[in-house]
Amino acid sequence: MTQTAYQSRIPIYPRSVKGRFRTIKYAVLTLAYGVYFLLPWLRWARENAPDQAVLFDLAGRHFYLFDLVVYAQDIFWLAGVLIIFALLMFFVTGVAGRVFCGYFCFQTLWTDVYILIERLVQGERNARIKLADAPWSKTKFFKLGMTHVLWLAMAFVTGLTFVLYWGNAPQLVLDFFRGEAPFAAYATTLFLTATTYVMAGLAREQVCTYMCPYARFQGVMFDRDTLIVAYDEQRGEREQGRHKPSKDYMAREARIADKVGDCIDCGYCVQVCPVGIDIRNGLQYQCISCALCIDACDTIMDSIGYPRGLIRYTSQKALEGEKSNPFNLKNLGYALALIAAVGLLTWAISHRDKVELSVAQFRQPMSVTLSDGRIQNRYEIKINNKTSESIRYRISIGGLPQAELDLGGNEEVTVSPEHSLKLMAKVNRRPEIAEQERQSFEFVIRQINSEQPLTTRRTTVFYTPLTR
Amino acid sequence: MSKDKTQKTVQTTGHAWDGDLQEFNNPLPTWWLWAFYATVVFAIIYWILYPTLPIGDTYTKGAFNDITYTTEDGKTETTHWNTRALFEKEMQEAREAQAKYVEQLSQASYQEIQSDPEQSGFAFSMAKVLFADNCAACHQTGGNGVIGMYPNLIDDAWLWGGSFEQIEQTIREGRQGNMPGFKGQLSSQQTGDVSAYVLSLSGHDMAEDEISRGEQIFAANCAVCHGEDAKGKTMMGSANLIDSIWTIVNIPAAGSLEQKKSAVMQLVRNGKSRHMPAWKARLSDTEIKILTYYVHEMGGGK
Numbered sequence: 001m002t003q004t005a006y007q008s009r010i011p012i013y014p015r016s017v018k019g020r021f022r023t024i025k026y027a028v029l030t031l032a033y034g035v036y037f038l039l040p041w042l043r044w045a046r047e048n049a050p051d052q053a054v055l056f057d058l059a060g061r062h063f064y065l066f067d068l069v070v071y072a073q074d075i076f077w078l079a080g081v082l083i084i085f086a087l088l089m090f091f092v093t094g095v096a097g098r099v100f101c102g103y104f105c106f107q108t109l110w111t112d113v114y115i116l117i118e119r120l121v122q123g124e125r126n127a128r129i130k131l132a133d134a135p136w137s138k139t140k141f142f143k144l145g146m147t148h149v150l151w152l153a154m155a156f157v158t159g160l161t162f163v164l165y166w167g168n169a170p171q172l173v174l175d176f177f178r179g180e181a182p183f184a185a186y187a188t189t190l191f192l193t194a195t196t197y198v199m200a201g202l203a204r205e206q207v208c209t210y211m212c213p214y215a216r217f218q219g220v221m222f223d224r225d226t227l228i229v230a231y232d233e234q235r236g237e238r239e240q241g242r243h244k245p246s247k248d249y250m251a252r253e254a255r256i257a258d259k260v261g262d263c264i265d266c267g268y269c270v271q272v273c274p275v276g277i278d279i280r281n282g283l284q285y286q287c288i289s290c291a292l293c294i295d296a297c298d299t300i301m302d303s304i305g306y307p308r309g310l311i312r313y314t315s316q317k318a319l320e321g322e323k324s325n326p327f328n329l330k331n332l333g334y335a336l337a338l339i340a341a342v343g344l345l346t347w348a349i350s351h352r353d354k355v356e357l358s359v360a361q362f363r364q365p366m367s368v369t370l371s372d373g374r375i376q377n378r379y380e381i382k383i384n385n386k387t388s389e390s391i392r393y394r395i396s397i398g399g400l401p402q403a404e405l406d407l408g409g410n411e412e413v414t415v416s417p418e419h420s421l422k423l424m425a426k427v428n429r430r431p432e433i434a435e436q437e438r439q440s441f442e443f444v445i446r447q448i449n450s451e452q453p454l455t456t457r458r459t460t461v462f463y464t465p466l467t468r
Numbered sequence: 469m470s471k472d473k474t475q476k477t478v479q480t481t482g483h484a485w486d487g488d489l490q491e492f493n494n495p496l497p498t499w500w501l502w503a504f505y506a507t508v509v510f511a512i513i514y515w516i517l518y519p520t521l522p523i524g525d526t527y528t529k530g531a532f533n534d535i536t537y538t539t540e541d542g543k544t545e546t547t548h549w550n551t552r553a554l555f556e557k558e559m560q561e562a563r564e565a566q567a568k569y570v571e572q573l574s575q576a577s578y579q580e581i582q583s584d585p586e587q588s589g590f591a592f593s594m595a596k597v598l599f600a601d602n603c604a605a606c607h608q609t610g611g612n613g614v615i616g617m618y619p620n621l622i623d624d625a626w627l628w629g630g631s632f633e634q635i636e637q638t639i640r641e642g643r644q645g646n647m648p649g650f651k652g653q654l655s656s657q658q659t660g661d662v663s664a665y666v667l668s669l670s671g672h673d674m675a676e677d678e679i680s681r682g683e684q685i686f687a688a689n690c691a692v693c694h695g696e697d698a699k700g701k702t703m704m705g706s707a708n709l710i711d712s713i714w715t716i717v718n719i720p721a722a723g724s725l726e727q728k729k730s731a732v733m734q735l736v737r738n739g740k741s742r743h744m745p746a747w748k749a750r751l752s753d754t755e756i757k758i759l760t761y762y763v764h765e766m767g768g769g770k
């Protein structure tokens with residue numbers, strides 16, 4: 001009696017393939033790696049921070065993205081970005097299935113490169129299988145060792161690059177190898193080296209099938225119009241099923257006449273699959289829609305002169321001969337929501353204030369009586385200069401007749417670029433003229449060293465106790 | 469062959485009961501087992517490094533993991549790892565991080581602090597904590613005090629003076645304020661007259677005859693401390709009686725003129741004694757300086 005208690009991982013040795021989708025994948029890979037590895041080195045003239053185009057300065061609480069400076073209080077933008085990503089994923093998955101997984105996911109990109117390294121050192125699929133089954137020898141030890149060394153090197157470069165986004169890259173690299181970088185830099189590099197090595201080198205497709213939540217809930221975003229990588233079973237099997245291209249069944253006409261399918265059962269589509277599935281078994285949750293099987297099948301079809309498209313991007317409806325349109329109402333709805341979200345975020349970013357002014361009233365106590373009988377309220381003013389220039393402001397109040405503002409000689413202040421300043425303001429007023437306990441008025445700050453003086457106002461309340 | 473390597477056949481214990489009932493022998497997954505061994509190794513390392521096991525009335529202290537820190541008094545201590553020492557070390561590091569600013573503040577004059585927003589900002593942040601720890605119990609969190617008990621620090625009236633030097637003196641040495649009771653010296657009529665006069669000084673509409681009688685009583689009994697002009701003397705902390713601020717009798721809260729008068733009479737009769745303790749023994753010079761600056765700024769000091 002043989003049963004398996006649990007199954008160990010069946011190693012996958014993906015075979016290389018050439019074709020349209022492989023080319024697209026290489027293009028995406030080149031672009032993604034180009035951006036990821038080179039972006040920290042791109043310089044961008046800055047006055048108050050390292051000249052780095054993309055810099056996440058945690059200590060200074062500023063995120064620099066080219067000409068955009070993101071402050072801690074702009075954290076709401078992150079929510080916008082996340083909503084956009086979520087909607088984009090809904091939309092893309094609704095239209096084209098799991099293409100994110102197949103082309104853009106970090107796991108796929110890094111695994112792809114790791115497989116490339118593997119092939120470079122150990123050779124093509126057959127050679128790798130042979131090597132794995134061979135007894136230990138010097139060659140095997142060297143080839144496997146070399147593979148892992150290169151994998152680790154790749155993982156290290158990946159980890160180190162990530163760290164460079166959080167500091168001035170050239171300086172940080174120097175410090176890193178001199179042993180002078182912050183502890184967090186070493187810890188992060190070590191952590192990412194380890195996870196990259198384990199995930200892209202050892203776990204690979206298991207991440208997609210067992211760990212990734214997206215694999216599990218993508219099903220709810222699919223419908224029968226969604227583009228999927230599918231095997232045309234009707235054409236591939238017909239009534240008599242697949243058949244090797246024996247001498248009777250070389251010509252396609254003979255196959256059609258005898259109701260034998262177009263699939264010659266060469267197994268190429270299975271061999272190239274990075275997650276190790278057989279697409280001919282239908283839509284499977286492991287499938288990452290990378291379409292390498294399409295390239296494989298097209299190659300074979302071309303070589304034996306059959307039409308392409310036995311495996312192709314199609315939809316469930318189209319496979320069953322119905323009319324199919326991936327841009328159905330649901331997906332158009334996603335698209336609309338996506339456009340709205342992108343529009344809103346763009347508007348929010350382009351319309352943000354160049355200066356942030358907040359006024360908070362001291363409420364312990366709300367007011368105090370001065371010796372001449374006037375009522376005094378106190379306020380804490382915070383001015384945050386978000387530009388990269390020093391700005392001089394004049395502070396005044398409006399909308400509160402016969403009131404005096406006392407800033408202790410700080411009626412005009414200079415705020416350094418990307419800095420903030422706190423001021424204590426006292427406002428005095430005779431209680432007799434107060435019409436109500438709480439009277440709204442506003443603080444006004446006006447830029448006075450600028451060609452286009454910007455005025456910012458904040459409304460607050462003056463409290464007069466009327467109990468006497 | 470490669471199939472054997474990856475898919476282990478289920479083993480049984482070899483017994484069969486009731487014909488087909490078998491006991492499987494399923495080994496734990498390798499990764500799980502290694503994770504378990506790793507936790508064992510972790511535990512052993514932890515036992516060695518950290519305080520772990522109780523032994524009698526003591527415990528293992530842990531090795532190679534001592535913490536050295538300097539206390540506020542400058543004493544250096546080394547002890548085995550524990551959270552209290554860790555806290556002390558963090559406090560020491562915080563003090564060192566602040567030292568630059570504290571040093572700057574202790575050197576600077578009040579006017580220098582005032583004209584430098586960065587220094588005054590730091591002084592404010594630090595003073596907020598000092599004030600809450602030392603002063604807020606009496607003077608309240610916002611510094612508004614309690615009428616009759618503790619002076620309001622945010623209005624512009626200063627019993628003992630509102631200059632930096634005077635405030636610093638108040639905090640450093642403390643103050644003893646005393647208004648004697650006139651129960652024996654003044655009759656009830658006289659007390660009423662002088663109270664009416666005092667109220668009239670701050671604009672209250674009192675009877676003319678009371679005022680003129682009260683003025684004479686005031687000159688004879690009260691002017692010594694409150695001054696001929698009744699503006700008070702910061703030397704002795706006597707109150708200014710002609711402004712709108714009342715530190716002991718809550719005049720604004722009293723309803724009718726009659727009630728206000730009787731509240732003042734109460735004070736004239738019984739007197740009032742208030743004591744501000746000296747802080748020189750409890751606070752460092754720099755702390756007193758920071759608090760002085762803070763109190764001066766919150767009250768619109770003179």
